[in-house]
Amino acid sequence: MLSRDQELAVCADLIGRFTGVLQSPRTTAVPTEFDSMWDELRGAVDGQGDATRAIDLLRRMPRNSADPGAPMYVGYVPDAALPLARAVDGFLSAVNAVAAGRIDGQAFVQAEYAAADKIGELAGFPADTRGGTFVQGGTLANFCAMAVARERWRRRNRYLGSPVVIGTRLAHSSLKVAARLLDLRFVPVSVTRSGAVDTGALAAAVRTYGPRIAAIIGNAGTTTAGSIDPLDAMGELANACGAWFHVDGAYGGAVIVSERHRGLLTGISLADSFVVDPHKWLFCPYDSSLLLYRNAGEVHKELKVFSQTHDTGAQYLDFGYRHTPVDTGPDQLPLEHGDLALQLSRRPRGVVLWALLAAFGTGGLGSFVDATIDAVSHLHEYALRRGVEVPLPPRLSVLLLGHEAWLYDRDWDEYWVRPAFEKGFFVSTDAWEGKPVGRLCLVNPFADAGDLEPLIDLVADWPS
Numbered sequence: 001m002l003s004r005d006q007e008l009a010v011c012a013d014l015i016g017r018f019t020g021v022l023q024s025p026r027t028t029a030v031p032t033e034f035d036s037m038w039d040e041l042r043g044a045v046d047g048q049g050d051a052t053r054a055i056d057l058l059r060r061m062p063r064n065s066a067d068p069g070a071p072m073y074v075g076y077v078p079d080a081a082l083p084l085a086r087a088v089d090g091f092l093s094a095v096n097a098v099a100a101g102r103i104d105g106q107a108f109v110q111a112e113y114a115a116a117d118k119i120g121e122l123a124g125f126p127a128d129t130r131g132g133t134f135v136q137g138g139t140l141a142n143f144c145a146m147a148v149a150r151e152r153w154r155r156r157n158r159y160l161g162s163p164v165v166i167g168t169r170l171a172h173s174s175l176k177v178a179a180r181l182l183d184l185r186f187v188p189v190s191v192t193r194s195g196a197v198d199t200g201a202l203a204a205a206v207r208t209y210g211p212r213i214a215a216i217i218g219n220a221g222t223t224t225a226g227s228i229d230p231l232d233a234m235g236e237l238a239n240a241c242g243a244w245f246h247v248d249g250a251y252g253g254a255v256i257v258s259e260r261h262r263g264l265l266t267g268i269s270l271a272d273s274f275v276v277d278p279h280k281w282l283f284c285p286y287d288s289s290l291l292l293y294r295n296a297g298e299v300h301k302e303l304k305v306f307s308q309t310h311d312t313g314a315q316y317l318d319f320g321y322r323h324t325p326v327d328t329g330p331d332q333l334p335l336e337h338g339d340l341a342l343q344l345s346r347r348p349r350g351v352v353l354w355a356l357l358a359a360f361g362t363g364g365l366g367s368f369v370d371a372t373i374d375a376v377s378h379l380h381e382y383a384l385r386r387g388v389e390v391p392l393p394p395r396l397s398v399l400l401l402g403h404e405a406w407l408y409d410r411d412w413d414e415y416w417v418r419p420a421f422e423k424g425f426f427v428s429t430d431a432w433e434g435k436p437v438g439r440l441c442l443v444n445p446f447a448d449a450g451d452l453e454p455l456i457d458l459v460a461d462w463p464s
């Protein structure tokens with residue numbers, strides 16, 4: 001049994017290592033040890049307790065895992081959290097901050113509202129109605145937005161039969177799962193060559209389904225290629241047919257902080273809900289997704305989609321509402337974070353984004369976003385110079401690489417992914433227009449594009 005003094009000594013040792021970790025985060029994108037730690041990890045929880053062994057195992061875990069923050073990690077959508085963001089996140093754990101309600105976490109909750117309000121302002125949502133909350137990830141945020149859309153539709157149109165949601169086939173899988181779970185039919189419409197919605201096809205679908213449409217979903221940066229839908233045209237169509245307009249910017253919504261690239265999101269102000277993940281391209285550590293509403297009051301006061309107070313038998317929660325500290329927030333307050341999403345007890349993860357906005361300014365974060373876009377356009381030019389097929393010019397910070405001879409996923413695994421791993425790069429593959437492609441997604445502003453050129457060389461130099 002560990003005494004309190006021994007426990008604190010172990011903590012001091014662990015915390016002492018933080019500076020080193022923050023100064024030089026792991027630099028290898030792929031795990032340096034692939035051996036499974038299962039036997040040791042499982043064995044450790046059977047014993048009488050051994051803090052030294054526990055900490056040793058803990059310290060080995062990073063070596064046995066990939067590092068999505070490393071400059072050479074360009075697979076999936078990575079997360080290059082800034083040192084300050086990692087440290088603030090650690091601080092939040094150290095003080096055991098909670099954001100279930102303002103009665104026990106007023107300052108943290110207000111910092112989260114401040115960050116959400118700033119992003120809402122950049123999106124052009126009205127100051128007196130906008131509001132948002134931070135949930136675990138884009139999947140949950142998309143689910144919550146769809147739940148709100150369905151509830152609004154049900155109240156207005158219950159007699160019309162089953163509702164539909166319309167989006168492109170490139171909408172993120174989480175939205176299709178949300179539709180399935182919420183008993184909404186997902187109607188996919190076609191896309192143009194750039195991966196953006198075909199507005200003619202969308203207009204035709206709107207004519208077909210009319211008042212049965214609960215929501216129209218716009219993509220602000222698809223996962224595969226960063227394609228962005230014409231949000232203004234979609235928003236107008238949604239408003240005209242009374243549908244909820246949801247914009248999934250989990251990845252690409254980050255350009256909202258960039259003065260140079262914000263224009264890509266023209267029309268975002270028409271969205272009823274907008275998702276952007278600080279844990280993707282806003283330099284915060286896992287896990288964090290911001291779910292913003294144009295009219296937060298409608299969600300928690302009229303629709304009460306997520307309300308868990310007396311109407312669900314949780315009278316114990318009424319206490320917080322009755323005794324909540326003086327309201328200093330926007331007009332739609334008082335509200336609690338559980339009013340805007342499916343959650344209750346939770347850490348104030350949004351404080352990390354607040355800290356970055358406060359420390360670097362929107363301009364500072366915007367310049368980091370710009371740097372990654374510049375790096376990807378360098379790689380695009382390099383690929384063209386080397387004669388590598390690029391199926392689609394990059395829109396955000398994703399570059400797709402094609403090869404006419406490689407028709408099978410296993411070719412990409414054998415000729416690209418494996419050699420890349422051997423050189424220390426973490427890459428992933430995807431498909432574009434039915435063909436497998438190599439895919440690079442960059443979110444690390446400190447990655448040197450020149451260091452990533454070997455990934456393109458691998459494609460260019462493969463003997464035919």
Ligand SMILES: Cc1ncc(COP(=O)(O)O)c(C=O)c1O
Pocket residue numbers: 077136137138139140142172174221222223248249250251252277289
């Ligand atoms: C566009 C988009 N939406 C939603 C998600 C899901 O986000 P999460 O992995 O945080 O649940 C992703 C993940 O990459 C994404 O790219």
